[in-house]
Amino acid sequence: xxxxxxxxxLEIERTKTGLRRGFVxxxxxxxxxxxxxxxxxxxxxxxxxxxxxxxxxINLIQEGRGADAPEDPVDYIKSYLILIDFLIMxxxxxxxxxxxxxxxxxxxxxxxxxxxxxxxxxxxxxLARYLLxxxxxxxxxLLVGITTAIKYNSLxxxxxxxMLWALLYTFLVLSFVAFFSSFMKSTSAxxxxxxxxxxxxxxxxxSILMFTGVTWEPFFILTYYxxxxxxxxxxxxxxxxxxALRSRTGTGPTYMSWITPSVTGAIIGMLVYSAILLGFxxxxxxxxxxxxx
Amino acid sequence: xxxxxLKNDEDIVxxxxxxxxxxxxxxxxxxxxxxxxxxxxxxFLGPNGxxxxxxxxxxxxxxxxxxxxxxIKGNGSLQKLTHKSKDYLLDNVGFLIENPAFYKHMxxxxxxxxxxxxxxxxxxxxxxRVEEVVEIIGMSDWIDKKxxxxxxGMRQKIGIxxxxxxxxEVVILDEPQTGLDPKARKEVRAFIKGLKAKGKTVFISSxxxxxxxxxxxxxxxxYNGQLxxxxxxxxxxxxxxxxxxxxEILQPYDTEKTLVVLNDIIGKINGLSNLGKEAVTYNTDLKxxxxxxxxxxxxxxxxxxxxxxxxxxVLGVSVPRTNLLEDLYLKYISQTDLGFEHENGEIEKTRVxxxxxx
Numbered sequence: 165x166x167x168x169x170x171x172x173x174l175e176i177e178r179t180k181t182g183l184r185r186g187f188v189x190x191x192x193x194x195x196x197x198x199x200x201x202x203x204x205x206x207x208x209x210x211x212x213x214x215x216x217x218x219x220x221x222i223n224l225i226q227e228g229r230g231a232d233a234p235e236d237p238v239d240y241i242k243s244y245l246i247l248i249d250f251l252i253m254x255x256x257x258x259x260x261x262x263x264x265x266x267x268x269x270x271x272x273x274x275x276x277x278x279x280x281x282x283x284x285x286x287x288x289x290x291l292a293r294y295l296l297x298x299x300x301x302x303x304x305x306l307l308v309g310i311t312t313a314i315k316y317n318s319l320x321x322x323x324x325x326x327m328l329w330a331l332l333y334t335f336l337v338l339s340f341v342a343f344f345s346s347f348m349k350s351t352s353a354x355x356x357x358x359x360x361x362x363x364x365x366x367x368x369x370x371s372i373l374m375f376t377g378v379t380w381e382p383f384f385i386l387t388y389y390x391x392x393x394x395x396x397x398x399x400x401x402x403x404x405x406x407x408a409l410r411s412r413t414g415t416g417p418t419y420m421s422w423i424t425p426s427v428t429g430a431i432i433g434m435l436v437y438s439a440i441l442l443g444f445x446x447x448x449x450x451x452x453x454x455x456x457x
Numbered sequence: 458x459x460x461x462x463l464k465n466d467e468d469i470v471x472x473x474x475x476x477x478x479x480x481x482x483x484x485x486x487x488x489x490x491x492x493x494x495x496x497x498x499x500x501f502l503g504p505n506g507x508x509x510x511x512x513x514x515x516x517x518x519x520x521x522x523x524x525x526x527x528x529i530k531g532n533g534s535l536q537k538l539t540h541k542s543k544d545y546l547l548d549n550v551g552f553l554i555e556n557p558a559f560y561k562h563m564x565x566x567x568x569x570x571x572x573x574x575x576x577x578x579x580x581x582x583x584x585x586r587v588e589e590v591v592e593i594i595g596m597s598d599w600i601d602k603k604x605x606x607x608x609x610g611m612r613q614k615i616g617i618x619x620x621x622x623x624x625x626e627v628v629i630l631d632e633p634q635t636g637l638d639p640k641a642r643k644e645v646r647a648f649i650k651g652l653k654a655k656g657k658t659v660f661i662s663s664x665x666x667x668x669x670x671x672x673x674x675x676x677x678x679x680y681n682g683q684l685x686x687x688x689x690x691x692x693x694x695x696x697x698x699x700x701x702x703x704x705e706i707l708q709p710y711d712t713e714k715t716l717v718v719l720n721d722i723i724g725k726i727n728g729l730s731n732l733g734k735e736a737v738t739y740n741t742d743l744k745x746x747x748x749x750x751x752x753x754x755x756x757x758x759x760x761x762x763x764x765x766x767x768x769x770x771v772l773g774v775s776v777p778r779t780n781l782l783e784d785l786y787l788k789y790i791s792q793t794d795l796g797f798e799h800e801n802g803e804i805e806k807t808r809v810x811x812x813x814x815x
Contacts, residue, residue: 185544185577188574188577189574189575192571192574192575193571193575195571196567196571199563199567200560200562200563203562270558271555271556271558272558272559272560273519274514274519274552274554274555274557274558275552275554275557275558275559275572275616275619277517277518277519278517278518278519278547278550278552278554279547279572279575279576280544280575281543281544453519453520453521
């Protein structure tokens, strides 16, 4: 026999609406999303452990073959950060690919959207996924830091500066993936497109600009910001180099290659870039409607 | 529709006013108006693609109407559903839209607790409430299992309780019995009746006519995006029964001439000419004459008298058996297909075919 509500005489007093409800909903979403993405997090932990072990193995092999270990611990740290932008891309696509697209692709939106505004849902999800992404980056830096400290009996403080840049760059890449997720049909399409854009399109555009002789700093090239993660250990005096193209008749025209953004440029650039991407992502998410079932 | 007129009927909890939704050139919902009153079960019937889900999605604000307004009761009065009021007004409404899809790595306890929290259910009561609603559907043993391992029917049940976990006053269920076996359907039926017994309002769509006829206080039939009938089952049946007369005329007869005669004598009856282009038509399959009239018993008597004095060899006049909702449903839909519309474009809801024996 079915009975409804044992607490028959209980007067339900709901959490207040408005701002307080908004906070409760965002907090609940963060908690829920963290639980929901724990499996991804463990997989990511294994992946970054593998990258760390691979980097360590390369260092050990080189030393085993007679090469001297770097005298400066910074150089040793840098050897682990060769793939950091790639790692961040993997982290961001793992946690960000499904952030919006999934609810439309798998129709989970039919359950969730009537219960929370898209703005709060998006905020909660971004926070949760950024926390997990940031934690993954921090774990990697901790592994590198511990290894360096054991090997050199000291740890340069600049590693933490580098980590902060990595965390900011992670936010930027996550925003970029969220932007694609807001209008792509599925999670996998979002992941593939984001990776293609980061690995190929941005580099291609950068190369085209360089060779056409453009001299302005490529703030709109997302991948440009990743360079400060390693360059921050010792910022170069000149942030660009001029190179000459070789030609059959001798030296060809010169072009400008930017090495890294400045500290101020990187902070403002990444924040503005993220804000624009998140703004568009939210706009598309809010306007996006479930297809007729 | 102004605010004051909506406030007049205190029983109304949801009101749709001339709501229209299009997808490109396709009109999914066409100018629907209906009121849902507190404590009643409204059944929404229609074939696939008729506009049931679209209507419900508009109430849930998953889709935004292109035209018209939706009003929902909040704080004692009906208020217009907008982006701003959505959060607050939909607190008292629970939704199950289409086949529920869940995050498969999560458990019912996690998902339902999250939903209850989002809707402002008191945090200290959430766990007991979740256990309670899961117990209602007999799935207590599954409360901590991953949803990815559930069958379609089990997910459907969890979907149904997800609509009521925050204890809303109005529950909107879109095809809740899809994918359920007969035993589970019976359980869900009892569950919905239990909601009504608690004073909850239920708006349920289905293409399972039996389920609707068993549950609904009033039934809306939607077809091609239009609400072509909306009344109690009793009234719909009553209207249908009174309207349908089958008249058999002794053969052989000249169909064309008989039609002229019937239209001449019956078409003159006041009121019939408004209802269709021809008051009398011939059904070639049944070999019966069909007359359009407004369904009133008085008019029916006038038709009998006219037939008795027509000189036609009338063998019999009968009323088709339309007791079942299925007959009504098909009848209303077929009438719409035949395009019996008033000049202003409204569908004539009480038009019933009358077949006359020759």
